[in-house]
Amino acid sequence: MIASRGLRIAAMIGAVGVAQPLLAELPEPVRAMLDAAIATGDEAKVRTVADIAKQTNPADTAEIDAILSSFNTALAARKQAKEEARLAALREADLFDNWSGRGELGGFRSTGNTSTTGVTAALSLDRQGIKWRHRLTGRADYQRAGGVTTREQFLARYEPNVNVSDNFYVYALAQYERDRFQGFDARYAISGGMGYQAIKGKDVQLSLKAGPAYRVTEFTDGRSEDRIAGLLALDFDWQITERLKLTQDTNAVAETGGSAIAIIDSRNTSVDLVTGLDAAIAKKLKARFSYALEYDSNPPPGAVQTDTLSRVTLIYDF
Numbered sequence: 001m002i003a004s005r006g007l008r009i010a011a012m013i014g015a016v017g018v019a020q021p022l023l024a025e026l027p028e029p030v031r032a033m034l035d036a037a038i039a040t041g042d043e044a045k046v047r048t049v050a051d052i053a054k055q056t057n058p059a060d061t062a063e064i065d066a067i068l069s070s071f072n073t074a075l076a077a078r079k080q081a082k083e084e085a086r087l088a089a090l091r092e093a094d095l096f097d098n099w100s101g102r103g104e105l106g107g108f109r110s111t112g113n114t115s116t117t118g119v120t121a122a123l124s125l126d127r128q129g130i131k132w133r134h135r136l137t138g139r140a141d142y143q144r145a146g147g148v149t150t151r152e153q154f155l156a157r158y159e160p161n162v163n164v165s166d167n168f169y170v171y172a173l174a175q176y177e178r179d180r181f182q183g184f185d186a187r188y189a190i191s192g193g194m195g196y197q198a199i200k201g202k203d204v205q206l207s208l209k210a211g212p213a214y215r216v217t218e219f220t221d222g223r224s225e226d227r228i229a230g231l232l233a234l235d236f237d238w239q240i241t242e243r244l245k246l247t248q249d250t251n252a253v254a255e256t257g258g259s260a261i262a263i264i265d266s267r268n269t270s271v272d273l274v275t276g277l278d279a280a281i282a283k284k285l286k287a288r289f290s291y292a293l294e295y296d297s298n299p300p301p302g303a304v305q306t307d308t309l310s311r312v313t314l315i316y317d318f
Contacts, residue, residue: 026060034064038071046071090130101125104288106313108141112294113181113303116150118143120311131163141309154178161195169195171209173231182307183300186218189263191231203239213263219300229265243280268298278315286315 030053037049050068054061090098104122122139136158143151154177161171173191178184193211213229238246262271276290292309299305 026063027057030057030060034067038067041075043075087130090128093129098129099125099127100318102315102317104313104315106288106311108143108309108311110141110143110151110307110309112307116143118151120309120313122313133161135159150181152178152180153182167197167200169197171195171211173213180220181303182294182296183221183303184217184219187215188217189213189215189229191263193231195233205235205237207235209233215263215265221300225267227265227267229263232262232264245278245280247276247278268296270297271295281314284317286317288313288315 033049034046034053037046040046046068050064053064057064102124104120104124106120107117108120109117118141120139120141122137124138125136127134137156139153139155141151141153143149156176157173158175159171159173161169163169171191171193173189175189177187177189179187191211191213193209195207195209197205197207199206210230210232213231214226215229216224216226218224236247240246263269272292272294274290274292276288278286278288280286288311290311290313292311294307294309296303296305
C-alpha cells in the first residue's frame with residue numbers, strides 16, 4: 001500500500017512539478033474548507049481555518065502553509081491595487097469631491113448664565129486628501145419662550161491640517177463664537193501649530209496638538225479686546241463595542257461628538273469640554289448623549305464663570 005501511494009506521488013511529480021504532489025495529499029474536505037474560507041476574502045477567517053487544518057492534519061502542514069502563503073500574496077496584491085486606485089482618485093479629485101459629513105439635531109438643557117431647555121443643531125463636513133484634511137464645523141443652540149430669547153449660542157470653525165509624517169501633522173484653525181448670555185457678541189480665534197497622533201488603534205485613537213493663538217473678543221457692552229494666547233488640545237475616541245463609542249476630545253473648538261477647548265492667555269482662560277456617548281441605531285444613524293462644560297476664568301460683569309449643557313441628539317452620517 002505504501003509502495004502504491006509512493007508510485008502515485010512519483011507520477012504526479014513527473015506530470016506537474018515538485019510542489020503539486022503535496023497539494024494532492026491534502027484531504028478533499030480540508031481543501032474544500034480552506035477554499036470556502038479563501039472565497040470570503042476574510043484574512044482572519046482564513047488564518048483560523050488554516051490553524052485548525054494544521055492541528056487536525058499535522059502531516060499536511062507544509063501544504064497548508066503553501067496555500068496560506070499564496071492567499072497572503074494575492075491579498076497583498078489586491079490591497080496594493082486598491083490603495084493605488086484610492087490615491088489616484090484623490091489626486092484627480094477637484095475641490096468639491098471627497099466630502100463627507102454629519103448632521104445633528106436634538107434638544108439641550110443648560111445651567112449657568114441661563115437655565116433653559118431648547119433646540120440644538122450641528123453640521124460637520126470633512127474632506128480627506130492624500131496629506132491634507134479639511135474640516136468645517138457649525139453649531140447652534142437656541143431657545144425662545146414667551147417672546148424672549150433665553151439662549152442663543154453660535155459657533156463656526158474651519159480647521160485644515162497636513163500630515164508631515166505618519167504621526168505628526170501641522171494644523172491651522174479659524175473660529176467664530178457668539179453667546180450674548182456669556183457676555184460677548186463675537187469672539188474670534190486663530191491658531192496654528194503641531195499635532196501628534198499618539199495612538200492609532202482600531203478601537204482607540206488619541207491625538208495631541210498645541211500652538212500659539214490670537215483671540216479677539218467683542219463684548220455686549222461695546223468693549224473690544226484682543227490678546228495673544230496659547231492653545232492646548234487632546235482628542236480621544238474609544239469604540240467600546242461595535243455599537244457604542246465614547247468621545248472625549250480636547251480641541252480648540254467644540255465640535256460634533258465630543259470636544260474640549262483650552263485657550264489660555266494672561267487675562268482670561270477659556271475651556272470648552274464636551275464628553276459624548278454615541279449609540280448606533282442604523283448604519284448611518286446614531287443617538288448621542290453629550291455633556292458640555294464651558295468655563296471662562298474672567299467673564300464680563302454679571303456673567304458667571306461656568307455654563308453646562310446636556311444634549312440628546314440624533315446624528316446622521318452622509
